[in-house]
Amino acid sequence: MSESGKPLNFLEHLIEEDLRNGFKKELLRFRFPPEPNGYLHIGHASSICLNFGLGLRYGAPVNLRFDDTNPTKEEQEYVDAIKLDVEWLGYSWAKECYASDYFQQLYDWAEDLIRAGKAYVDSQKSEDIAKQKGTPTEAGVASPYRDRSVAENLELFRKMKAGEFPEGAHVLRARIDMASPNMLMRDPVMYRILHRSHHRTNTEWCIYPLYDWTHGESDYIEQVSHSLCTLEFAPHRELYDWFLDQVVEFDKVRPKQREFARRNLSHTVVSKRKLLQLVQQGFVKGWDDPRMPTISGLRRRGCTPEALRNFAQTIGIAKRDNVVDVALLDFHMREHLNRVAPRVMAVLDPIRLVITNYEEAKVEWLEAENNPEDPQAGSREIPFSRELYIERDDFREEANRKFFRLRLGGEVRLKNAYIIKAEEVRKDAGGNILEIHCTYDPKSKSGSGTEESLRKVKGTLHWVSAPHAIEAEVRLYDRLFSDPTPDSHKDRDFLEFINPESLTLVRAKVEPGLATAQPGDRFQFQRMGYFCLDPDSTPGNLVFNRTATLRDTWAKLEQNEE
RNA sequence: UGGCCCAUGGUGUAAUUGGCAACACUACUGAUUUUGGUUCAGUCAUUCUAGGUUCGAGUCCUAGUGGGCCAACCA
Numbered sequence: 190m191s192e193s194g195k196p197l198n199f200l201e202h203l204i205e206e207d208l209r210n211g212f213k214k215e216l217l218r219f220r221f222p223p224e225p226n227g228y229l230h231i232g233h234a235s236s237i238c239l240n241f242g243l244g245l246r247y248g249a250p251v252n253l254r255f256d257d258t259n260p261t262k263e264e265q266e267y268v269d270a271i272k273l274d275v276e277w278l279g280y281s282w283a284k285e286c287y288a289s290d291y292f293q294q295l296y297d298w299a300e301d302l303i304r305a306g307k308a309y310v311d312s313q314k315s316e317d318i319a320k321q322k323g324t325p326t327e328a329g330v331a332s333p334y335r336d337r338s339v340a341e342n343l344e345l346f347r348k349m350k351a352g353e354f355p356e357g358a359h360v361l362r363a364r365i366d367m368a369s370p371n372m373l374m375r376d377p378v379m380y381r382i383l384h385r386s387h388h389r390t391n392t393e394w395c396i397y398p399l400y401d402w403t404h405g406e407s408d409y410i411e412q413v414s415h416s417l418c419t420l421e422f423a424p425h426r427e428l429y430d431w432f433l434d435q436v437v438e439f440d441k442v443r444p445k446q447r448e449f450a451r452r453n454l455s456h457t458v459v460s461k462r463k464l465l466q467l468v469q470q471g472f473v474k475g476w477d478d479p480r481m482p483t484i485s486g487l488r489r490r491g492c493t494p495e496a497l498r499n500f501a502q503t504i505g506i507a508k509r510d511n512v513v514d515v516a517l518l519d520f521h522m523r524e525h526l527n528r529v530a531p532r533v534m535a536v537l538d539p540i541r542l543v544i545t546n547y548e549e550a551k552v553e554w555l556e557a558e559n560n561p562e563d564p565q566a567g568s569r570e571i572p573f574s575r576e577l578y579i580e581r582d583d584f585r586e587e588a589n590r591k592f593f594r595l596r597l598g599g600e601v602r603l604k605n606a607y608i609i610k611a612e613e614v615r616k617d618a619g620g621n622i623l624e625i626h627c628t629y630d631p632k633s634k635s636g637s638g639t640e641e642s643l644r645k646v647k648g649t650l651h652w653v654s655a656p657h658a659i660e661a662e663v664r665l666y667d668r669l670f671s672d673p674t675p676d677s678h679k680d681r682d683f684l685e686f687i688n689p690e691s692l693t694l695v696r697a698k699v700e701p702g703l704a705t706a707q708p709g710d711r712f713q714f715q716r717m718g719y720f721c722l723d724p725d726s727t728p729g730n731l732v733f734n735r736t737a738t739l740r741d742t743w744a745k746l747e748q749n750e751e
Numbered sequence: 752u753g754g755c756c757c758a759u760g761g762u763g764u765a766a767u768u769g770g771c772a773a774c775a776c777u778a779c780u781g782a783u784u785u786u787g788g789u790u791c792a793g794u795c796a797u798u799c800u801a802g803g804u805u806c807g808a809g810u811c812c813u814a815g816u817g818g819g820c821c822a823a824c825c826a
Contacts, residue, residue, distance in 0.1 A: 196765045196774085224826050259825060315824055322822050326753045329822085360824055370754040372822050381824035400826050423756060424821050448756085450819090455762085461826095503775060505764040507757095510819060514762045517776050527789065562789065593787065602785055635785065642785095649785045716786045743787040745778095 198506040200417060200447060204243070207445075212414070216442050217249035220413045221275070221282070222404070224256045225267035225388070227461040228476040228483045229274045231497075231518075235452045238501035240417060241280040250283030252411055257289045258403050260387040268388070270476075274484040279494045288398075288407050289389045295398050295406055296350065298436050299361060299379060303342045307435060308379060309335055310345040311362045318360070321367070322375050328368035329375045335364065349382055352395040356382045363402070365431060373428045377401055405429040406436060408444035416444045419451045420508065452504055453512045456668040457482045458676050458683055472687055473669070479723075479734045480669045480691050490666065491711050491721025491736030492518075496525040512674055522737045526711060526719040531559045531566060534604065534651040535699040535714040535733075537663055539578035541624045541655060544609060546631075547575040552654075556636065557605040560713075571700050573606050576655040578698045580716075583650050584625055586614060591746065593648035595625070602649040604715060608633040608641070651715045658698035661731035663720065665693040703731060711736065 197205065208214060219240045223229065229237075244251035253275060257263050275282065302308035311318060311334045323329035337345075349359055361380040369375055379402040384395050408416045416429075429446045437443050453459055458467075459482055467473050467481070476483050479490035487497065500521040504513050534557075553573045560566035583594040583601075595601040600610045607629040615624040632641035672678075672686035699714075706712070708724045718738040726732045 198764080202768095222826095226826080256826065262825075318824080319822070324753085324822055327822095357824070372754090375822085378824055383824085397824090399824075404826085420756070421820060422826090424754085427755095450757085452763090503763075507764065509757050511763065514777070517763070520776060523788090532786080561784095561786085591787095604785065606785095608785095646785085648787080651786075713786085713788085716788070718788095739786075739788050741787070746787080 199508065200239070200415070200449060200506060201243070201246075203447060204247070204415060207414075214247060214249075216412070216414055217243075217247045218252070218412055218414050218442070219243050219249060220252040220254050220286075220408065220411060220416065222254045222256050222407075222418075223271050224259070224262075225264065225271060226259070226262040227267060227465060228270055228485055230459050230461070230464060230484065231454055231482045231487065232452050232459045233274075234278060234484055234497055235501045235504065235506070236417070236419075237275055237278055237280060238498055239449070239506055241275075241278075241282075242502075243415070244283075249414075251280070252284045252286050252413070253282035254286040254407060254411065255288065256400070256404065256407075257287055257387070257389065258397050258400065260383060260385040260397065263388055265388045270485065274488075277488060277494055278484065278497060284411070286407070286411060287389055288403050289387060291403070291407055291410050292390060292394055292398070294410060295403060296396075298406065299398075299402075300343065300346065302363065302379075302435055303346060303361075304339055305435070306339065307364050308342070308361055309337050309364055310342050310349070310359050311335075311376075311378075312345075312359045315357060318362075318378070322372060323367070325370075325372060329372075331367050332362070332376070335376070346380075349380070349396050350394075352384070354382055356384055358382060361396075363432070365428075371424055371427050373401065373424055374431070377428060401425055401428050402432060405432050405444060405446070408446075409433060409436065409441070412442045413444045414442050416446045418446060418448055420448045421451075422446070423448045448508070449506045450508050450511060453510075453674075454482055454518070455512050455515045455673040456670050456675075457515065458670070460676070463676060463683060466684075467669075470684075472684070479664070479666050489721075489723065490734050491526075491719060492522050493525050493529070493711070496521040499525065514673075515668060519737050522719065523739070526713065526736065528562050529560075530711045530713040530719055532557070532561070532715050533700055533703060533712045534571065534653055535661070535663070535697050535703075535712075535717060535720070536578045536580055536651065536653050536658075537665075537695050537697045537714070537717060538581040539653075539658075539698045540581045540584065540622060542577045542579050542584075542609075542652070543624055543626050544575050544577070544629045545612070545626050546628045549575060551575065552657075555605050555634075569702060571605065571702070572654045572657040574654045574656055577603070577652045578655055578658060579603075579625075579650050579652045583648075584611070584622070593743075594650060595627075595648065600646050602633075602635075602646045604649050604651050605635050606652070607631070607635070608644065608646055651717070653698045653700050655698075657701045659701055659704055659731065661697050661699045661703070661733055663695045663697045663733045663735065664723070665695060665735045667691050667693075697733075699731070699733075704728075706731065713739075 221240045360378045362376045380396045477485035554570040588596045609627040609629045613626045670686045671688045675683040675686040706722045711721045719736040720733040723732040
C-alpha cells in the first residue's frame with residue numbers, strides 16, 4: 190500500500206491497519222483544526238502537511254475547521270490569515286468549517302445529556318470548582334450541585350442560554366467521575382457563560398462550549414475518521430471518547446483521536462504565546478517579520494511552499510520530544526531556490542574598482558546565464574564599464590595561497606566578464622582603501638573562446654558596473670535566538686537569548702535589471718545567498734530580504750583557522 | 752507520592768512487524784566547477800541500562816534510569 194516505497198510514519202501505519210481491518214478507504218476523512226487566535230507557524234505547517242498529505246495519499250477529503258469556541262480571543266483577521274497560509278502552502282480544503290456552525294447541535298446534545306443525568310449545572314465559583322478537582326494524586330470531591338434534578342438542570346441551562354445570568358454564575362458540567370485518575374474526567378466543564386460578540390455568530394449565543402465538548406463532536410459531525418492532534422491532548426482522548434459515546438450512532442463513522450509530538454525548531458520558539466510576546470514587545474516588526482517562524486514570516490523572507498513541504502516531509506512525524514535543527518530548513522530553502530532562483534549580481538559591501546586600461550566612456554553588454562541549474566532560464570545582458578563595484582571582502586592587499594580572491598599583483602576572473610589584475614590601491618588619509626586600480630586582459634572575455642579566455646584563474650568575483658548600478662536596501666537576517674533551545678532553560682527567560690544581530694541593514698549596489706523586480710520575486714545574489722524582494726519596496730527604493738546564505742566553505746575555513 | 756506517553760549517530764526520521772541498523776541534514780576528507788555555490792565520492796552507531804524469552808531482539812517480557820504531559824469557565 191505504501192506507494193513509491195516511502196517509509197510510513199506511525200499514523201500512516203495506523204490507517205493502513207484500519208484499512209486492513211475493514212475500514213473503507215472512501216470513509217477516510219481528515220481535518221486541520223486551527224483556533225483563529227493567532228498566526229500559523231512552522232509547527233502548524235507540519236500539521237497541515239500531515240493532514241493534507243494524508244488526504245492526498247488516500248484521496249480523502251480534508252476540512253479546514255476553525256475551532257472558534259472562545260470569542261474573547263478569536264478574530265476574523267486570523268481566519269483570513271490562516272486561509273491564506275494554507276492556500277499558499279499549496280493545499281485545498283474540502284470544506285471550510287467552523288465549530289460555531291455546530292453550536293445548535295452541540296446545545297441539543299447537551300440537553301440530551303442533562304436528560305440522561307450525565308450533565309448538570311454547577312453554580313459555584315470557578316475557584317471552588319478548581320479546588321474540588323483534587324490533584325493528580327488525590328481524588329476530587331463532588332459539587333454540592335451534582336445531584337440537581339433533571340428539571341432544575343434543564344431550566345437553569347435554558348436560562349443560561351437565554352442570557353439571564355451574568356458571566357461566571359453557572360456552568361454546565363459533564364457528570365463523570367470525580368475520582369478518576371485522569372483529572373479531565375472529573376466532571377469537566379462543557380459550557381460557560383460569555384456575554385461576548387463572536388466573529389461569526391455575533392451575539393446569538395451567550396453560552397459557549399469548551400474544547401473537549403466541541404472538538405470530538407465536531408469531528409463526528411464532519412465524519413472525520415482520524416483526528417490527529419499534538420501529544421498534550423493525549424489525556425483528553427479518554428474524554429473525547431466518553432463524549433463520543435454519548436452521541437454516536439452505529440452506522441456512522443466514529444472518529445479516532447491520535448496524538449503526535451509537535452515539532453520544535455532550533456534557535457526559535459514555536460508557541461503562539463511567545464511569538465505574540467515577540468511581536469508585542471517589539472523584538473520583531475510583526476507576525477510576518479522574516480525572522481519569525483510563522484508561515485507568513487517565512488513567506489516574506491522568501492521561503493517557498495515547496496521548501497516548507499519538503500522540510501515537513503523530511504522531519505516526519507513521531508511521538509518523541511524533538512528539536513529539529515534549523516539548518517535543515519535552510520537546506521531545503523537552498524535546495525529548492527538553487528533550482529528556481531535566477532542568478533543576479535549584487536554587491537552588498539561595495540568598494541570601487543577602476544580598470545585603468547579600459548576605455549573611459551565605453552560600455553559593453555555582456556551575456557550572463559540566468560541559472561546554470563536550468564538551461565531553460567536563458568540569459569540576460571549586463572553592462573560592463575571602466576568603473577565597477579566589488580565586494581570589500583573580495584580584496585586584500587596581501588594574502589596567502591588559500592585566498593582565491595583579488596590581491597595586489599594577483600589575478601581574478603570577473604564573472605561573465607574579463608580577467609583582471611590588481612595593480613595598486615588608493616587610500617584616504619586614514620589608510621582606508623578608496624579604490625582598487627586594476628588592468629584587464631581584453632582577450633579574456635568570458636565565452637569568447639580565445640586562449641586567454643580559457644585560462645584558469647583560481648577566483649571568480651561578482652561585480653556591478655558603477656555607473657549602471659542601482660542602490661538597494663538589503664536586510665540580512667540571522668537566527669532570532671543565539672541559543673538552540675531558548676525556551677528550555679529552567680531559570681532563564683527565553684528573551685535573554687535574543688540574537689542582537691538577527692537583522693543587519695546594508696546599502697547594496699545591484700545590477701540594473703533588478704529595477705523591475707516585483708515584491709515576492711526571489712533571486713540568487715551570486716556568491717552571497719538567496720534574496721527576496723520585500724513588499725516594503727517602492728520603485729525608487731528596492732528592499733531585499735535575505736532568505737538564506739549560500740553554503741560558505743571559505744567562511745568556515747577562515748573561522749577554523751582563528 | 753497517582754495516571755498516561757516517550758527513549759535508535761551531533762540532529763530528525765526509518766527498519767518489510769523477530770532476520771546483515773537505513774535515509775536525510777550537520778561536520779569532516781577528496782574530486783569537479785567562470786558562484787569557495789551546485790554536483791560527485793568517502794568518513795562519523797555497542798539502538799538508555801540490567802536481566803529474560805528466542806537459533807536469532809532496535810523490535811517481545813520484567814525491572815531500573817532519564818525525559819515529557821496532566822489540577823484553565825484556553826485550545
